[in-house]
Amino acid sequence: MWFSFWRSRDRFSLDELRYLTDQLMKVQVVNAVNKDFVIEALRSIAELITYGDQHDSAFFEYFMEKQVMGEFVRVLKISRTITISVQLLQTISIMIQNLKSEHAIYYMFSNEHINYLITYSFDFRYEELLSYYISFLRAISGKLNRNTISLLVKTQNDQIVAFPLYDEAIRFAFHEENMVRTAIRALTLNVYHVGDECVNDYVSSDPHADYFLNLVKFFQEQCISLNTLVLDASKNSGPVSTSTIFSAVDEIEDNLYYFSDVISAGIPDVGRILTDSILKLLIFPLLLPSLRREDVDGTKIGPMTSLYLLCSILRIVKIKDLANLVAAALFFPIEAFMLRSEAKLNGHMPGTGISHENHSPDNDKLSPEVVSRSLRVTVPNSSSDINLQDDVIRHNINGSKTALREALLSYVTSGNDVQVLGSLSVLATFLQTKGCTYDSSIVLDYCLQLFSHQFLGAVELEETMLDAIGILPQRKQHKKLLLVLQSALKEVSPLSSILWLPQVPQFAEYVACKQALVGEGSGEEQLFSSESSSMKDGVSNELDCYLQKLKVLDALVSLFCRSNISAETLWDGGWLLRQLLPYSEAEFNSHHLKLLKESYKNCSSGLHAEARGTWSDVLITVLCDEWKNCKRAIEASSPRKEPKCLLFPSQKCSSEAIPGESSFVAGDRMWELVKVFVLLHQVQIFSTGGALPDQPPVHPPLDVPEKPQANTADLDVFGLKPGAELKLVDAVPCRISFERGKERHLCFVAISVGTSGWIVLAEELPLKKHYGVVRVTAPLVGCNPRIDDKHSRWLHLRVRPSTFPFVDTTKRAAQGKLKTNALVDGRWTLAFRDEDSCKSAMSMIVEEINLLCNEVERRLKPLFDLGMSVDLSNHNKSLQVSSSRTSPSNSLLF
Numbered sequence: 032m033w034f035s036f037w038r039s040r041d042r043f044s045l046d047e048l049r050y051l052t053d054q055l056m057k058v059q060v061v062n063a064v065n066k067d068f069v070i071e072a073l074r075s076i077a078e079l080i081t082y083g084d085q086h087d088s089a090f091f092e093y094f095m096e097k098q099v100m101g102e103f104v105r106v107l108k109i110s111r112t113i114t115i116s117v118q119l120l121q122t123i124s125i126m127i128q129n130l131k132s133e134h135a136i137y138y139m140f141s142n143e144h145i146n147y148l149i150t151y152s153f154d155f156r157y158e159e160l161l162s163y164y165i166s167f168l169r170a171i172s173g174k175l176n177r178n179t180i181s182l183l184v185k186t187q188n189d190q191i192v193a194f195p196l197y198d199e200a201i202r203f204a205f206h207e208e209n210m211v212r213t214a215i216r217a218l219t220l221n222v223y224h225v226g227d228e229c230v231n232d233y234v235s236s237d238p239h240a241d242y243f244l245n246l247v248k249f250f251q252e253q254c255i256s257l258n259t260l261v262l263d264a265s266k267n268s269g270p271v272s273t274s275t276i277f278s279a280v281d282e283i284e285d286n287l288y289y290f291s292d293v294i295s296a297g298i299p300d301v302g303r304i305l306t307d308s309i310l311k312l313l314i315f316p317l318l319l320p321s322l323r324r325e326d327v328d329g330t331k332i333g334p335m336t337s338l339y340l341l342c343s344i345l346r347i348v349k350i351k352d353l354a355n356l357v358a359a360a361l362f363f364p365i366e367a368f369m370l371r372s373e374a375k376l377n378g379h380m381p382g383t384g385i386s387h388e389n390h391s392p393d394n395d396k397l398s399p400e401v402v403s404r405s406l407r408v409t410v411p412n413s414s415s416d417i418n419l420q421d422d423v424i425r426h427n428i429n430g431s432k433t434a435l436r437e438a439l440l441s442y443v444t445s446g447n448d449v450q451v452l453g454s455l456s457v458l459a460t461f462l463q464t465k466g467c468t469y470d471s472s473i474v475l476d477y478c479l480q481l482f483s484h485q486f487l488g489a490v491e492l493e494e495t496m497l498d499a500i501g502i503l504p505q506r507k508q509h510k511k512l513l514l515v516l517q518s519a520l521k522e523v524s525p526l527s528s529i530l531w532l533p534q535v536p537q538f539a540e541y542v543a544c545k546q547a548l549v550g551e552g553s554g555e556e557q558l559f560s561s562e563s564s565s566m567k568d569g570v571s572n573e574l575d576c577y578l579q580k581l582k583v584l585d586a587l588v589s590l591f592c593r594s595n596i597s598a599e600t601l602w603d604g605g606w607l608l609r610q611l612l613p614y615s616e617a618e619f620n621s622h623h624l625k626l627l628k629e630s631y632k633n634c635s636s637g638l639h640a641e642a643r644g645t646w647s648d649v650l651i652t653v654l655c656d657e658w659k660n661c662k663r664a665i666e667a668s669s670p671r672k673e674p675k676c677l678l679f680p681s682q683k684c685s686s687e688a689i690p691g692e693s694s695f696v697a698g699d700r701m702w703e704l705v706k707v708f709v710l711l712h713q714v715q716i717f718s719t720g721g722a723l724p725d726q727p728p729v730h731p732p733l734d735v736p737e738k739p740q741a742n743t744a745d746l747d748v749f750g751l752k753p754g755a756e757l758k759l760v761d762a763v764p765c766r767i768s769f770e771r772g773k774e775r776h777l778c779f780v781a782i783s784v785g786t787s788g789w790i791v792l793a794e795e796l797p798l799k800k801h802y803g804v805v806r807v808t809a810p811l812v813g814c815n816p817r818i819d820d821k822h823s824r825w826l827h828l829r830v831r832p833s834t835f836p837f838v839d840t841t842k843r844a845a846q847g848k849l850k851t852n853a854l855v856d857g858r859w860t861l862a863f864r865d866e867d868s869c870k871s872a873m874s875m876i877v878e879e880i881n882l883l884c885n886e887v888e889r890r891l892k893p894l895f896d897l898g899m900s901v902d903l904s905n906h907n908k909s910l911q912v913s914s915s916r917t918s919p920s921n922s923l924l925f
Contacts, residue, residue, distance in 0.1 A: 045089055048079045052097050061110035069106060070118045077122040081129040091135050100144040107148070113157050120163040123148065124170040136174050140182040145171060149195045161203075165214045168200050172221035180225050184233075191233040197222055201242045205249050209282070216289050223296035235300035243293075243301060247308035250286050254313065257283060258336040261678050273679060280675050283340075287347040294350060306353050309344065314353075319360055323438045334442075335677050338453030342460045342674035354464045361436035443586040443604075451590060452600045453677045458583070459607055459670050584611070588623045591711060592630040598706030603672065605665040605710050612718055627718070631711040635895050637704050642891060643884040645697035645813035648786055649835045650887055651729060654705050654894075658727045661709045666723070694813050694831030694856050702837040712894070728893040732785050733886070751782075755805045757793050762803070763872045765826075765861040767792065778803055779861060779872050781811055783879040786887050790814055790828065790876070809833070809859070812883060816876045823866045826873060830857030 051072045061069050076099065083090020094100075107119055123145075130136055139145065149168065155161045171183070185193040200218045203211050222230065233239060257279045264272035290309075294302050318337040332340070345354050442454035590596065590604045641650055664671055713723055751757075762778035769775070777792040788811030793803035809830045819825035863869040 043079065043082050045083075045087070045093065048076065048083070048090055048093060051076050051079070052093075052099055052102070055099075055102055055106065056097075058106065059109065061106065061112060061115055063112075066112055066114065069110075069115060073103070073106070073115075073118045073122040077125045080126050084130050084132055084135055088132075091132070091138075095138055100139065100142065104144055104147055107151065113154065113160055116153055117160055117163050120148075120160075120167045124163070124167045127170045127174060133178075136179060137182070140171075140174075140179050146183060146195045149199050161211070165203065165211055168196060169214045169218050171196055172200075172218040175221050175225050177225060177227055180222075180227055180230060184230070186229075189229075191229050194230065194233055197234065198239075201239075204242065205245065213285075220289075220292050220296065223293060223298060223301070226297070231298045231300070235298060235304065240300075240304055243304045244308050244312075246286075246290075247305065247312050250283070250290075251313050251317070253279070253283055253286065254317070254336070254340055255331050257678075258332045261336050262333065264679075276678055280678065284343060284347065284675075287343055290348045294348065302350065305348075306350050309348075309350075309353060310356060314341070314344070314357060315360075319357075319435060322435055335449055335453055338457055339674045339677045342453075342456045345460045345464050346674070349464070354461075358461060361439065362434055437582075440582060440586040444589045448595075448597050448600050449677055451596055452603060452672070453674075455600070455603045455607055456670065456672075456674050456677065459603075459610075460674075462607070462610055463669060584608075584623060587611075588626050591714065592626050594633075598703050598710065599672075601707060601710050602661060602664045603670050605661070605714055606667065606670050608714065609665045609717060624718075627711065627715055631708075631715060634704065634708045634711055638708050638891070639888075639895075641701045641704060642887045644701060645694050645831065646701050646835060647884050647887050648788055648810060648812045650701065650705070651786055651890055653702060653835060654709065654727060654729075654891075657702075657706050657709050658713075659725065661706065661713055662723050662725070665710075665713065665717075692815070692829070694829065695836070697813070698831075698835060698837050702835075730890040730893060732890065751789060751791070751805065751808060753805055753807060756796075756799075757791065757803055757805055759793060759795065759801050759803045761875065762793065763863060763868050763875070765792075765863050765868075765872070767859060767861055775806075777806060779863075781872075781875045781879040783811060783883040786883060786890070788812060788879055788883045809857075811876070812880055814876065816873050818869055818873060819860075824863045824869050826861045826863065826869050828859040828861065830859055 055069070055072050055076075058065060058069060080090055080094055083094075103119055103123065107116065110116065123139075127136070127139060130139070149171075153160055153164055155164070175183075183194065183196050184191045185195075197219070200215050204215045204219075206212055206215075222234065234242075257276070260272070260276050260279055264276055290305055294305065317332050318341055321332050321334050321337040341357065345357065439454045439457060442450040446454065587604050587608050591601060641647065644650075646653075709727070712727070716723055757780075759778050759780065762780045764776065765779045766774050766776055775794075778795055780791045780793065782789055782791060790809045790811055791805055792807045793805050795803045809828070810833050813829065813831040815827075815829040817827045819827060861869075861872065863872060
């Protein structure tokens with residue numbers, strides 16, 4: 032047999048297929064002697080069937096005629112070796128994946144052979160076998176459609192009673208190997224997206240629905256593990272811990288995207304199960320309680336991890352009912368959301384209470400007393416029932432307990448940098464979460480009822496919920512208040528309207544745009560009508576909502592006045608404020624403007640000081656760059672940072688490890704100050720209705736320097752580098768040693784041109800009198816000249832970097848990992864021939880620095896005048912800041 036198997040034949044021929052099939056049928060037992068032949072026969076048959084599917088239908092016809100699939104099953108039964116099982120699974124997987132003919136796939140799935148292989152008791156202690164088995168299952172799922180899926184299920188009375196492919200697959204849904212879990216999720220999605228109603232009923236019924244519950248439980252454990260990693264990293268930060276967190280975050284977000292994909296499959300019951308599970312297992316018991324600072328020690332998940340998870344869940348999963356309930360939870364202390372102990376996931380909750388699942392007109396007639404005694408919130412199309420206990424409600428209305436919304440705002444007003452960023456991220460996520468219009472009152476109605484004791488009509492959750500939270504964009508606020516005013520005017524006398532209408536903030540502005548806004552749709556007039564209540568109560572409620580809404584603005588303005596928050600985080604606050612006030616200053620009151628102007632004034636004083644600081648020569652360049660960056664950030668469609676940044680400690684250099692006089696510390700301080708100043712400047716522009724210019728309002732550079740020092744020196748600004756010729760005007764001879772025992776005689780000169788300046792050490796040309804060759808240069812500003820206390824002929828200079836090291840954020844982030852000695856400035860000690868020469872050099876430095884700083888102040892002057900008559904919107908010319916600064920040689924940094 033062996034000689035006949037290896038004889039020469041046409042490899043891709045029907046004869047070859049006949050021969051292999053005949054030989055395989057003769058095998059009665061698979062042992063060590065014929066194992067290799069069986070493996071080769073299985074592999075070759077798969078290759079021939081795939082070839083025949085594309086070239087000759089006779090191949091597959093023979094395959095069906097001889098019932099080769101049955102032979103495959105028979106070989107598996109008589110085999111006791113793992114290698115045969117592996118090869119058989121691989122053979123069938125290859126065939127299923129590569130067969131294009133629908134007829135061929137239909138045959139492969141018939142006769143119960145595939146289901147037999149799916150349910151066969153393989154020995155999965157061998158990891159290789161499990162890998163091929165999972166690939167086999169996934170290959171089958173890739174060919175599922177409404178026709179083929181019926182071949183893989185077992186039915187009884189027109190209902191599916193077994194689905195081996197799905198049942199066996201979800202057994203491995205939580206396997207320790209990530210690749211196995213990924214393959215199973217791909218398989219389940221293939222099943223859900225078929226769209227077969229019977230299959231949908233099967234996967235969402237007991238006990239198969241437990242899969243979705245277990246998914247959320249598994250996700251819950253991952254969230255708790257992530258929190259542990261974050262806590263450990265806060266104590267022992269390093270590249271290893273950061274990498275571990277990144278991996279955990281990637282897996283968590285993969286889970287969330289899987290939830291989203293499952294929801295998008297359009298199986299209503301599955302969506303309800305996932306919503307219930309996420310609420311009852313994660314959000315209400317773990318995430319929301321940790322937002323309150325007093326509860327941090329008693330929860331399994333810290334506040335920053337919770338904020339990240341809330342943002343990620345709302346941003347990725349996008350379940351409208353889930354977003355509505357989380358938004359509603361912001362109005363109450365967490366005690367208000369207590370799940371009934373007898374509640375069942377995906378089941379009806381027993382007991383008394385109000386349910387909106389089947390909303391009817393009679394519900395509108397319920398008394399406030401019934402509502403306040405016991406209120407059960409049931410999201411439409413969801414089984415999420417939440418008890419709002421009467422004592423908790425009374426506490427919340429009386430203000431004795433803090434609502435979660437207030438806890439979020441407290442992070443903005445008094446939290447640390449990461450807490451502020453987390454709270455802003457949650458608010459931004461709500462702002463960007465799209466809602467839907469329902470025909471019945473749902474979650475928001477109940478929340479408003481607890482305060483006003485009345486029922487409202489149909490509402491659009493997206494806008495109304497955002498307005499209640501306090502993050503509805505201003506134009507939509509205008510629409511709402513205008514319609515309230517219009518309704519009120521119909522109810523009251525002209526005299527009464529005069530008495531109370533002017534008290535509404537910015538009434539004149541609303542009236543001016545009334546006609547344009549009200550005419551946009553009759554539906555909106557009904558949306559905010561107050562037919563179900565008196566005019567007085569309706570207007571009072573609107574003004575109450577207005578006052579609640581101002582709390583967000585109060586928090587943001589308070590944030591801009593804080594000095595202990597990083598500029599990057601403040602920019603995120605600027606983005607949120609820009610979304611809320613894109614058109615005018617209507618929501619800004621005099622108190623807001625006063626606080627902003629005071630903060631701006633303090634920041635301006637700091638910038639004035641930086642005009643004479645260590646980095647004054649690059650101040651305007653940095654300011655222009657950050658102006659564009661800030662404008663781009665606050666006008667973007669979404670915040671710049673992803674929520675995951677909440678989990679990682681700042682990579683900012685520790686100033687404690689760097690000498691106090693270091694230029695790196697000064698540069699970092701200046702960069703932060705510029706970014707804050709730019710933000711405050713732009714906030715005041717757009718909050719007063721102005722358009723943000725592309726460039727800051729600064730004066731252009733002068734064509735001719737005030738002092739002809741550079742001209743006298745025949746200085747080519749773009750050529751001031753080692754090797755360039757320079758006229759030595761007022762140059763002072765000195766000595767310096769860049770290497771031990773090697774002293775050099777050079778000429779010292781300080782030169783400034785506009786906002787640039789250098790300290791130059793040149794070597795005099797012997798054949799060209801009064802000219803020299805530049806040997807080394809260093810930045811003029813920041814050199815901190817100091818005559819030695821004991822040697823009056825020695826002048827000490829600091830050599831800071833010639834380029835600003837903080838502009839590139841990627842480089843700056845990496846600086847947290849640099850060694851401390853890499854952030855130490857260079858030092859020069861110049862020895863002059865007498866005390867007068869040393870003082871002359873010192874005076875030259877001071878004079879040139881003053882000229883440079885005066886020019887910086889002149890150019891910045893328009894920037895500090897917010898009341899100027901300059902048309903900022905036309906100030907779009909790019910600044911041309913020339914610089915010929917060069918990096919000193921490495922030998923200078925000693």
